[in-house]
Amino acid sequence: ILNVEQSPQSLHVQEGDSTNFTCSFPSSNFYALHWYRWETAKSPEALFVMTLNGDEKKKGRISATLNTKEGYSYLYIKGSQPEDSATYLCAFRTGGGADGLTFGKGTHLIIQP
Amino acid sequence: DAGVTQSPTHLIKTRGQQVTLRCSPKSGHDTVSWYQQALGQGPQFIFQYYEEEERQRDNFPDRFSGHQFPNYSSELNVNALLLGDSALYLCASGSGYEQYFGPGTRLTVT
Numbered sequence: 001i002l003n004v005e006q007s008p009q010s011l012h013v014q015e016g017d018s019t020n021f022t023c024s025f026p027s028s029n030f031y032a033l034h035w036y037r038w039e040t041a042k043s044p045e046a047l048f049v050m051t052l053n054g055d056e057k058k059k060g061r062i063s064a065t066l067n068t069k070e071g072y073s074y075l076y077i078k079g080s081q082p083e084d085s086a087t088y089l090c091a092f093r094t095g096g097g098a099d100g101l102t103f104g105k106g107t108h109l110i111i112q113p
Numbered sequence: 114d115a116g117v118t119q120s121p122t123h124l125i126k127t128r129g130q131q132v133t134l135r136c137s138p139k140s141g142h143d144t145v146s147w148y149q150q151a152l153g154q155g156p157q158f159i160f161q162y163y164e165e166e167e168r169q170r171d172n173f174p175d176r177f178s179g180h181q182f183p184n185y186s187s188e189l190n191v192n193a194l195l196l197g198d199s200a201l202y203l204c205a206s207g208s209g210y211e212q213y214f215g216p217g218t219r220l221t222v223t
Contacts, residue, residue, distance in 0.1 A: 004155070032210050034212060036214070043214045043215055043217075044214040046211065049210045049212075089156075091156075100146050100148070100159075101146075101212060103155030103156045103157070104155050105153070105154060
């Protein structure tokens with residue numbers, strides 16, 4: 001059974017502050033690590049797909065790093081804004097394209113004005 | 114491009130009934146996966162369809178079945194509904210590494 005852990009479970013951050021949270025996953029049989037941003041009543045929005053150890057990806061104020069050898073990924077948000085409030089999910093994928101994603105429970109981020 | 118669409122948005126069923134949920138993949142995607150998200154949990158993979166065949170399945174009972182049509186759209190069927198089947202059901206379509214999700218169907222079993 002694959003285990004994907006995200007921490008913290010929830011986070012309250014002041015507007016303008018930067019923040020980060022963690023996703024840990026099995027370090028064997030790695031294929032890809034996905035990050036999604038999910039607002040209530042909307043579709044999960046794909047942020048990053050990370051495939052190589054040492055990958056760093058950036059999208060505006062959001063960036064992510066990947067360490068497949070030790071099995072963790074960090075998501076960073078710089079200068080948090082109220083619109084960043086959402087649940088951030090990471091998902092681990094093994095093997096080839098036939099495998100489904102194994103999700104963590106998510107980090108619920110609330111940005112306080 | 115409408116992205117991944119799902120119908121219906123919400124559904125209320127009684128224990129023992131059967132339900133069918135529908136998904137249209139993003140244009141150009143030929144693979145559809147289904148996920149169940151129970152309250153307080155991350156989405157859990159149910160199964161994946163490719164070329165109208167079930168390609169992989171996680172540990173869900175046979176009451177959960179699916180179908181993929183020649184136009185790549187897909188249905189998820191759940192028979193003999195239990196209270197514990199109440200959840201958000203998400204559909205995802207993919208190409209290569211990418212996996213795009215629909216907004217989900219909220220199923221409530223009473």
